Amino acid sequence: MEINQLLKKGVDLIKDRPYTNPVLEATLLLSQLLNVDRIYIYTHGREKVEGAIVEKFLELMEMRKEGYPLQYIIKKKEFMGLEFYVEEGVLIPRSDTEILVEYLLDYIDKKYKDTAIKLLDLGIGSGAIALSVAYYRKNVTVYGVDIYDTPLKVANINKERFKLDNVHLFKGDLFDGIEGIEGIEEEFHIIASNPPYIPKEDIDKLQEEVKDYEPREALDGGEDGLEFYRRIIPQSKKYLTHEGLLIFEIGYDQGQELRDMLLEEGFKNIEILKDLQGLDRVVLGVYEKELKE
Numbered sequence: 001m002e003i004n005q006l007l008k009k010g011v012d013l014i015k016d017r018p019y020t021n022p023v024l025e026a027t028l029l030l031s032q033l034l035n036v037d038r039i040y041i042y043t044h045g046r047e048k049v050e051g052a053i054v055e056k057f058l059e060l061m062e063m064r065k066e067g068y069p070l071q072y073i074i075k076k077k078e079f080m081g082l083e084f085y086v087e088e089g090v091l092i093p094r095s096d097t098e099i100l101v102e103y104l105l106d107y108i109d110k111k112y113k114d115t116a117i118k119l120l121d122l123g124i125g126s127g128a129i130a131l132s133v134a135y136y137r138k139n140v141t142v143y144g145v146d147i148y149d150t151p152l153k154v155a156n157i158n159k160e161r162f163k164l165d166n167v168h169l170f171k172g173d174l175f176d177g178i179e180g181i182e183g184i185e186e187e188f189h190i191i192a193s194n195p196p197y198i199p200k201e202d203i204d205k206l207q208e209e210v211k212d213y214e215p216r217e218a219l220d221g222g223e224d225g226l227e228f229y230r231r232i233i234p235q236s237k238k239y240l241t242h243e244g245l246l247i248f249e250i251g252y253d254q255g256q257e258l259r260d261m262l263l264e265e266g267f268k269n270i271e272i273l274k275d276l277q278g279l280d281r282v283v284l285g286v287y288e289k290e291l292k293e
């Protein structure tokens with residue numbers, strides 16, 4: 001079968017799925033199986049594809065038709081210009097999270113240019129936040145914690161992939177992950193987290209790709225979605241430096257509650273950043289430690 005014909009078959013298989021870009025997805029998958037880039041697929045439409053690859057492609061497109069995420073099939077997701085390895089069991093990095101990372105890169109340059117600082121990321125997943133910051137800002141030593149094995153394994157694979165020696169990853173329940181570890185002075189200039197924040201009963205309303213295949217442990221923020229923020233905010237005060245920054249990704253309707261929670265715990269300079277759709281996406285605040293204690 002020729003590339004063009006095969007591509008069309010693949011596109012037809014998934015064209016009725018909601019939230020898909022059938023041509024892009026089929027092209028990405030076929031280019032991966034043929035070990036060529038996407039342009040090659042568009043410019044070599046008449047080239048013949050060998051039978052084994054045709055079969056494999058159609059088998060994987062059938063999985064995609066059932067809602068299995070493309071990124072778990074091709075085992076990669078681009079985030080902040082870096083190609084992250086992903087597999088089932090780890091949250092697929094979202095472009096919305098780039099808002100948080102971009103804010104941090106800018107903040108680090110403004111406040112800590114050429115100063116060695118430490119950042120802690122709670123709930124690293126594939127390493128999207130932690131590893132992007134470590135990759136783009138070498139003055140930052142990054143510590144990452146996750147409670148589950150697969151995210152830790154995947155983040156370590158990505159750490160190797162990007163050749164980062166300014167990253168240290170630990171297993172544990174939020175701050176317990178770095179508690180008592182030799183060599184870590186337990187104060188961080190920045191604490192970042194994209195914790196699970198979907199209210200439990202909303203998870204089943206999400207698209208199939210997410211609710212059926214992405215890890216629930218990465219989504220479930222308890223009854224009202226705010227469980228992790230309720231734990232992290234008060235505890236973070238012990239682990240932040242004076243004027244340390246606490247920054248979270250949040251759900252589109254959680255901005256006001258998060259602002260209130262941060263204010264209540266004594267955080268200052270609270271800001272809410274919006275995503276490209278104009279919805280609340282990131283909240284941050286600064287803790288003036290010496291003044292409080």
Ligand SMILES: C[S@@+](CC[C@H](N)C(=O)[O-])C[C@H]1O[C@@H](n2cnc3c(N)ncnc32)[C@H](O)[C@@H]1O
Nearest residue numbers: 093123124125128146147173174194195196218
């Ligand atoms: C929404 S995902 C974010 C992953 C990644 N930071 C990103 O932005 O793509 C939340 C992560 O928190 C982890 N997690 C859940 N409960 C945790 C806990 N109690 N302690 C540490 N990590 C936890 C999950 O395994 C998951 O990797």
